[in-house]
Amino acid sequence: MVRIRLFGGIEVISPGGQAVRFATRKAALLLAALVLAGRRGLRREQISEALWPGRANVQARNSLRQALVDIRRSFPNDGSGHIRIEGDQETVSLIFDPDETDISIFDLKLETGQAADLAIAADLYHGELLAGEAIAEGLHEWFGPYQNGYQRKALHLVEQLSLAQAAPGLAEEAACERLAQRLLASDPAAEAAHRALIRIHARQGHENLALRQFELCRAALRKHLGVEPEAQTNSLAAALRLREEIEHRIAPVSEITSQQVAIPAPMKQDDRPSVAVLPFQNLSGDPEQEYFADGIVEDIITALARFRHLFVIARNSSFTYKGRAVDTKQVGRELNVRYVVEGSVRRAGERLRISAQLIDASTGAHLWADRFDRPLADVFDLQDQVASSIVGAITPKVEEAEIERAKSKPTESLDAYDYYLRGLAVFDRTTTSRTAIDEALRLFMQAVTHDREFAIAYARAARCFVTRKSNGWMVDRAKEVAEAMRLARKAIEFGRDDPVALSYGGYVLGYAGGELEDCAAWIDRALVLNPNLAAAWGYSSWAKACLGEPDEAVEHAALAMRLSPLDPRMFAWQFCTALAHFCGGRYDSAVSWARISLLSQPNYSSAMRVIAASHALAGRLEKAQEMVAHLRDLNPTLRLSNLADVLPPFRRADDRDRYIEGLREAGLPE
The missing domain is CATH 3.40.50.10610 (ABC-type transport auxiliary lipoprotein component)
Known part of the structure; x- marks a missing residue:
């Protein structure tokens, strides 16, 4: 399915997951104009004059014709797709399914008024319509009404969604908060977005944060518009102050021991x-x-x-x-x-x-x-x-201290959580080795034996199987992959509100079973539950790279490393950065990040494969061959014929083909 995004800028993705590039900027703007006009289409004279002002009528029409050819080339009318251009001598229109453009889905979800649909609409609004596009002054008259209209819709949406919440912690609330932050990023004086955040903080019991948001709102309005907050906003702040005053009268801090x-x-x-x-x-x-x-x-x-x-x-x-x-x-x-x-x-x-x-x-x-x-x-x-x-x-320091406590206990008194901590110590804090992973798996399985609903222990056990798969250590591949998937699904079943279980379980579903959509969905839920969880951002980076979104993958890995700079598995997020750069065709950056990963994990096969493939594709065959030789010392059975056993589940065929071709050029035997 083709995807056309206009919120936050123009982005077109082909059915194969490739970004569609137009020959000229005007062609991209023409596509946006046709999407906005819908089936009613546009008059050729009207749009040619808007896009190519100052040109003679014949020249403007020729330019329009060339831009339409460029668009048709991207969406051939061969019966295989839903998007096509239709028209006659006077008009031209773009025919597409509503679920192929973000603005169409946005409008449809707004119409239902249901909280779940409003949350979907909120997440579709990545920014102002055509944000960042260089629109000539004459075109603002054309696009301006659409941009203003959708901005009003977004402001109405954030207000509506913040009022629709009955309890804190819902996914809809998180979507509302994200939308409010995006609106404020483009317009710090967006009062409806400030009000939405005030309501969210208050509902979560964070009165200080709510009042701080009110002060931010008031300061922004004074600075940018020279006005005071509306009565509705002032009423929210007054109610919060009254609540604090009542609580203080009932239970003064100084009188509570x-x-x-x-x-x-x-x-x-x-x-x-x-x-x-x-x-x-x-x-x-x-x-x-x-x-x-x-x-x-x-x-x-x-x-x-x-x-x-x-x-x-x-x-x-x-x-x-x-x-x-x-x-x-x-x-x-x-x-x-x-x-x-x-x-x-x-x-x-x-x-x-x-x-x-x-x-x-x-x-x-x-x-x-x-x-x-x-x-x-x-x-x-x-x-x-x-x-x-x-x-x-x-958080890592607390984890380290807890592991030391577990180590100091006599083994006969261990319970589920202590087995889990000991498994964590082996898995996270030692150089990756087959014996270490086997021991970690044994300890995690002991934990679930003691507690049949221990979600994160199931997730970590499943993760051990993934490490075995990645390094070529599986003995019975089909059986072990099936066990990994079983454990991952148990982790998700018992840990639907546990972000650690969801992020690890989701990753296993993606790597072991190739279920990338489910993988990304569970990791996204983990991030809604805990946006401070470094592991979730790290696994989101891996999923984004596999889905063909390398730039987002690099950003998410950077967030993981910033949130947990002392994380014992920092090497994993460094590898995810390398993989993302490889998918983006940035081979020098891929090599640099993979080498950093190897500093703490010298036997990390995944990083070695990325280094070998990147060197080869960058023309450095000698270095590529050296890395493949080292790789085969660790895993002598690795061949191009069984490479699929360890390959990431790339969604874009080009990423997969380049990975394999790079390792072929690096000397990996058939």
Whole structure:
């Protein structure tokens, strides 16, 4: 099926997944005009004058004819496709199915008014109509009404979708939030988008974030339009302030003892690592920075709470320690937590310095500490950056500490979670080897034996089979692939709300079974549940590369590496970057990233194959042959004839063909 996208710029994808390139920019704009006009079409004279102003009538008509030839060449009228050009001496129109263009689907979904359909429409709106296209001044009169019309529809949609939500955490809410952020990226004064985010934050119980969004809205309106917020927006803020005032009167923080609000630790059957994030100290001497410091802590708590393997103490409990000198061991006892995060904020001129540390509450030992220096250009962007950086550093350190706890236990007392942690230690923290993967698989299977609904253990076990497949270690390929798929589906069945299980399970469905659409869908759901999960962004990068979207793949891998800079599986995201560059035909970049991956995993076959194929296609046959020789030392049975056993499931035939041809030129035998 052909896909034509006009939101965010013009993009046309052929049925084979290839990007369609037109000979001229005017041809692309003509296609956009025909899509917008629909079946009623356009008068030839009207469109030729709009696209080629100042030319004689005959010249303009000839230019129009050439542009139409260019479009017809991309969509041949051979009966195999739905898109075709029809017309006579006076008019011309583009005939297409409604599900082949984003604006048609967008309009159809808006008409239903159902929340699920509105969410689909929200995700289709990648940006303003034809954003980024160089449209001549004379053409603005033609395209302007369409651009303004769809922008109004998007603003109405974000308002409608934010009002349609009854409870937080729904997929529709995430779609609404994404749409609001896109609208604000192009127009910081889009008040309807600000209101949508205020409602979302308030519904999630984050009153501070909601009020911060209101302040952003008011500042943007004053700066760009010189006006104050509308009554509807002011009413939302007033309701939030009233709620805070009532809560403060009912339970003043100063009158609540820490013992009264302590939350019991999770029960043994849910013995997750528990974390409390204490209010950060404001060392600036500036009361205005208090609001910023509290906002950082709230963002960190919200982000950590998305990791289902963590038990995170709510803000209302951890903030009872605000303004008090505390002992972390005492906090650990009172809140029944294993780990405490504390920090400080200091302003120095036009820069902010934020310090944070992770402490083992039982021993008082410092597990991690870091400092973040940022310019004070946009404090709210800074708040988000610092929060995500701290979360990205904390989660691997907590995992490491939990693994050490599990290792210290006698083996006869191990339960499901401890088996899982030991398997994780073997799988994530050792050089990839067959014996290590076999041992990790054994431990993960022990975990699911103890807990038949342990979603992430199923997912990690399935992932072990994928490593066996990728390295050519499978003994009975058909049987082991079937077992990998069974485990992946168990992970998804028991972990539909667990982003770790969904991302790993989805990846296995894609690599082991070639089910790329399901793979991408489950990973997307994982990202909705936890947009801070580095593994989900990493596997999304791999899926994007296989689906023929290399630029997005590079972006998603970069996000994974930024979110978890200490991740023991950083090499995997570096490889995904290499694979994406290979698919994009950027062979030098592919080699560079794959080599970085090999620094920590010298026997990583997937990276070696990309290096060999890239060197060969770039004309460096000697280097390609050296890598193939090393590759065959690790796997002497690898041949072109069985390469399909380890090949990524490329959607674009060209990516697959270049991969195979590169390895053939590099000397991989038949």
